[in-house]
Amino acid sequence: MDIGMVGLGRMGGNMALRLARGGHRVVGFDRAGARGEVAELETVQSLPELVAALPVPRVVWLMVPAGAPVDLTLDQLLPLLQPGDVVVDGGNSNYHDSERRAARCSDAGVHFLDCGTSGGVWGLQEGYSLMIGGEAGAVALLRPVFETLAPAPDRGWGHVGPSGAGHFTKMVHNGIEYGMMQAYAEGFAIMQRKEAMALDLAQVAKIWQHGSVVRSWLLDLAADALEQNPTLEGIAPYVSDSGEGRWTVAEAIELDVSAPVITLSLLERLRSREKDSYADKMLAALRQGFGGHGIRPG
Known part of the structure; x- marks a missing residue:
């Protein structure tokens, strides 16, 4: 053809x-x-x-x-x-x-x-x-x-x-992808923070690739990334979005469907772009105000 x-x-x-x-x-x-x-x-x-x-x-x-x-x-x-x-x-x-x-x-x-x-x-x-x-x-x-x-x-x-059904299902597909990616990211962040365990995260990812209920192509990509760059050095903590996640959340609201995982995953992407978060500064000021908690100088 x-x-x-x-x-x-x-x-x-x-x-x-x-x-x-x-x-x-x-x-x-x-x-x-x-x-x-x-x-x-x-x-x-x-x-x-x-x-x-x-x-x-x-x-x-x-x-x-x-x-x-x-x-x-x-x-x-x-x-x-x-x-x-x-x-x-x-x-x-x-x-x-x-x-x-x-x-x-x-x-x-x-x-x-x-x-x-x-x-x-x-x-x-x-x-x-x-x-x-x-x-x-x-x-x-x-x-x-x-x-x-x-x-x-x-x-x-x-x-x-x-007409429209193809792009509608792809929109929801990408919304699900947001949630899966966020879950992997948070899980590996928890393991990375547990310094006393000295975990080899690339090794853990490779173990999970076989037989685990969380195995997926995204996990394969995570394993490859960690093997090549274990500390993720040189990667800015900035996550882009191309629109489908936003559309999925808007559709969920329109249809009265609760979609907290996809929604919070989208919000986390937006948060990653805040180099100087006014909201976090306000939280610190409020904690000092009601509890006397210290403020770190900016």
Whole structure:
């Protein structure tokens, strides 16, 4: 199958390579130009060239940043497409935006699939977990693509529901990821603080990788990180977020669902960015005020 890939950044480029190595013809376009390994792919210099290079029905897969860049790409892309063509948004868009974009594409006779994509930089070797929302017919048309991108043709991907469902499930997936990461981080911090035990944290992580109920790919990554850098020297205690955790918490509130682990994990990420916490200064002042507790000079 011929696929047009818009966005050849690190993840988009790796996905394009996996498709190409799986026997598909991939034509790529990236405003910043192809980078790194993607240089081995067939690339073009504009969206009109990309569309012209694809047979009908065209399949165009977007891997661009969530938000305005997706809408801008659709503004330029839709006038070039024909009824029956398919657009896939494989980025981390908000599912409300995906519902809106699906309706817009439908008005033009173009199918729109929202594909929540997990796998990160390891997806080229391991395959991607794909959560797909949209029309069943369009999903069936792209089945060979999904089977190639997934870890295996019969697992790691699926049509999860109507338009928006793919990005909705990916949003919740990332919220769960926040909680898992926070639990690992806190657990290893407790062991690191117990200096009297002189624990080898890389060793502990490797033990847990086999047979333990807490084994996971995240634990594998922790074991690798600790083996390479046991003290995590040179890593700033600053944790970014790309939006999905915030959206998950907002959705939980909207649905009256208690989600304290995901919520507190998000708040901890925000807290990690406070180099000079006014709130902590206020806590210290209050403790001195009611209990006479000492204040450390700043």
